[in-house]
Amino acid sequence: MPYFVYVLECKNKTLYTGITNNLERRLKEHQTGRGGHYTSYNPGVRIRYFEEFENRSNAAKREAQIKRWSRTKKIALIKDDRGILKVASRCRKK
Secondary structure (H helix, E strand, O other): OOEEEEEEEEOOOOEEEEEEOOHHHHHHHHHOOOOOHHHHHOOEEEEEEEEEEOOHHHHHHHHHHHHOOOHHHHHHHHHOOHHHHHHHHHOOOO
16 A cells, blocks of 8 residues: 655645645545644645655655755755755755
8 A cells, every 4th residue: 555745735834744545535634624733723725745655664754854854945845946955955953
């Protein structure tokens, strides 16, 4: 069963990262306040980005990686801007 890592744009313009095995269902849950604690207060508007994985384990690893990223780096991922991704990776806070 495939799993997906997704980046959701919320109503307040923040970006939420999660995993699911059904993108359509999960978006509806986020939009109706049933998708998680954060999105119950900041409903999801649309999925801006997703990646597909063969299993939950690999998807969870990628989700954890993306969750550590800055907003700038997540936007670069969404826009597929490899130049900004490289620069943002070098500018990590220590």
